[in-house]
Amino acid sequence: MITLENVSKTYGAETTIGPVSFEIPAGGVTALVGPNGAGKSTVLTMMGRLQEVDSGTITVNGRDITGTSSRELAKTLAILRQENHFITRLTVRQLVGFGRYPYSRGRITVEDEKYISEAIDFLNLTAYENRYLDQLSGGQRQRAYVAMVLAQDTDYVLLDEPLNNLDMQHSVQMMKQLRRTADVLGRTVVIVMHDINFAAAYADQIVAMNDGRVSTVGTPAEIMRPDVLQGIFHTPFEVVDGPAGPLAVYY
Structure with a gap:
């Protein structure tokens, strides 16, 4: 379980996240x-300890993340930010191998190779593992980054807008893969996203934020x-019955 208690972050004089x-x-x-x-990405990066909290506490499985070593935290929690810009030309397999760094410290072992292969296979990237990232489509490249996170073999997987720059078809494929990550691999997946309909279709819990605060959880x-x-989006909505459940239509 990840628990946030009175967590806040302030930027300058006007922007405050939390508590x-x-x-x-x-x-x-x-x-x-x-x-x-709304503060979604900021909260996620504070959970992943990529940003420090100004006040409050975040615990993962009962352990305060501020008192946990980076190496130990990286074996429990993996985070993927929106900004994925690797300057060095990498193949898919080389990229996914970075997920093993908390264990290998750069010296890939036979066991590391097993986790790398499993993550590549799970994301249906086996046919592309020796291709360079700049030779992939946007959807394939996004799956490669998610495979890197899965290869880290953590209980918790935090993803900041993994549907960014994906078309509808690839967004659906990505959400199905992330749902499988939770159901088949037993991981806890936390996703920052904008589309409420994708959230409703694939999530078990929704944490809604607005103006730096939690609006509702359910x-x-x-x-x-x-x-x-x-109340969340400040625009009128209608909820209709869709083939996979309720759909929100705004106007």
């Missing part, structure tokens, strides 16, 4: 949703109501 308090249960998929500037059924959605 926020909520729990992410072990297992399943939790989606952080909300409009631009199951998709609890969130997918016109009054709740309007």
Whole structure:
């Protein structure tokens, strides 16, 4: 379980995130949703200790992340940010191998190779593992970055807008893979995303944020109501029955 208690972060004199308090249960998929500037990515990067909190505490499996060594935290929690820009030309397999660094320290072992291969196979990238990243489509490249995170073999996988720059087809494929990551591999997947319908279709829990605060936390059924959605996004919504569950339509 990841627990945030009165966590806050301040940028300059005007922008404040928090205080926020909520729990992410072990297992399943939790989606952080909300409009631009709501604070979703900041909260995620604080969970991954890529940004320091100004106040409050974040614990992972009961351990305060500020008192946990970077190497030990990297064996429990993996995070993928939006900004994935590798200057060096890498193959898919080389990229995924970076996920083993907390264990290998750069000296890849036979066991590391096993985890690398499993992550590549799981994301259906076997046919591309020797291709360079700049030879892949956007969807294939995004899957390669997710495979790198999975190869880290952590209980918790934190992803900052993994659907960014993906078309509808590749977004659906990505969400299906992340759902499988939770169901088949038993990982806890935390995703920052904008699309409330994707969150409702694939997540077990939705944490909705607005103006740097947590607006509401609940199951998709609890969130997918016109009054709740309007409170989150500040725009009128209608909820209709879709083939896979409720769909939010804004106007």
